[in-house]
Amino acid sequence: MSIEIKNVFKTYKNGDEYTEVLTNISLTIGDGEMVAITGPSGSGKSTLMNIIGCLDRPTKGSYLLEGQDTGGLNDKKLAAIRNEHIGFVFQSFNLLPQYTALENVELPMLYANTSPGVARKKAREALITLGLEQRIKYKPNQLSGGQKQRVAIARAIVNTPSVILADEPTGSLDSKTGKEVLEVFKTLNKSGKTVIIVTHDPAIASETNRAVKIKDGVIEEV
Ligand SMILES: Nc1ncnc2c1ncn2[C@@H]1O[C@H](COP(=O)(O)OP(=O)(O)OP(=O)(O)O)[C@@H](O)[C@H]1O
Numbered sequence: 247m248s249i250e251i252k253n254v255f256k257t258y259k260n261g262d263e264y265t266e267v268l269t270n271i272s273l274t275i276g277d278g279e280m281v282a283i284t285g286p287s288g289s290g291k292s293t294l295m296n297i298i299g300c301l302d303r304p305t306k307g308s309y310l311l312e313g314q315d316t317g318g319l320n321d322k323k324l325a326a327i328r329n330e331h332i333g334f335v336f337q338s339f340n341l342l343p344q345y346t347a348l349e350n351v352e353l354p355m356l357y358a359n360t361s362p363g364v365a366r367k368k369a370r371e372a373l374i375t376l377g378l379e380q381r382i383k384y385k386p387n388q389l390s391g392g393q394k395q396r397v398a399i400a401r402a403i404v405n406t407p408s409v410i411l412a413d414e415p416t417g418s419l420d421s422k423t424g425k426e427v428l429e430v431f432k433t434l435n436k437s438g439k440t441v442i443i444v445t446h447d448p449a450i451a452s453e454t455n456r457a458v459k460i461k462d463g464v465i466e467e468v
């Protein structure tokens with residue numbers, strides 16, 4: 247899916263105080279691209295990812311997803327777009343500790359009213375794709391960091407989203423494991439998915455087709 251951010255501003259209000267976090271951001275990402283977003287802590291990377299992922303809205307400006315202006319959509323429609331088209335991966339994996347790898351991948355599908363049999367089949371397939379066939383019944387505390395992140399990626403791709411958003415997905419991993427996880431994203435990108443990765447790691451940014459640098463809410467270089 248193509249992503250078109252046009253003159254986007256984001257301002258947070260705390261009491262009487264306004265903080266402008268994104269200032270006039272314009273960014274177009276074509277269908278099937280793999281892009282890294284870099285920049286110092288607090289520069290607005292996660293804020294931008296939240297807007298791209300339809301978890302939040304711009305204060306001003308427009309965001310078109312596959313040519314459709316999301317500004318006119320209500321929260322329910324935005325949630326539907328998010329569930330159908332976007333997969334999220336986070337630095338801290340966000341797995342539920344009491345559940346197995348299989349259950350963690352199944353859970354979002356069960357919430358979305360997928361039948362339990364279909365959810366189980368899809369979850370198994372996604373975990374096998376990520377090389378975790380032998381770890382399906384393991385709980386998160388029995389998995390290595392890289393394995394946990396692969397479970398989280400399986401969960402993100404199980405609904406076959408066309409866009410994958412990963413916010414510091416290698417931030418909790420050693421560099422070798424981080425490279426392996428990056429290879430998973432590259433494979434997903436080769437299979438046609440649009441992949442956007444926030445990273446502090448120049449070695450990871452240099453492996454993508456394109457790197458966008460944000461500083462103080464402004465795009466510095468593309
Ligand atoms: N809900 C909020 N209310 C007020 N300010 C916020 C809110 N969310 C984020 N901010 C502010 O917006 C700025 C950008 O935050 P953001 O999380 O986008 O940064 P980041 O580039 O992802 O940083 P990091 O690399 O540390 O994750 C920060 O100064 C933060 O304090």
Ligand SMILES: [Mg+2]
Nearest residue numbers: 291292293413
């Ligand atoms: Mg962040």
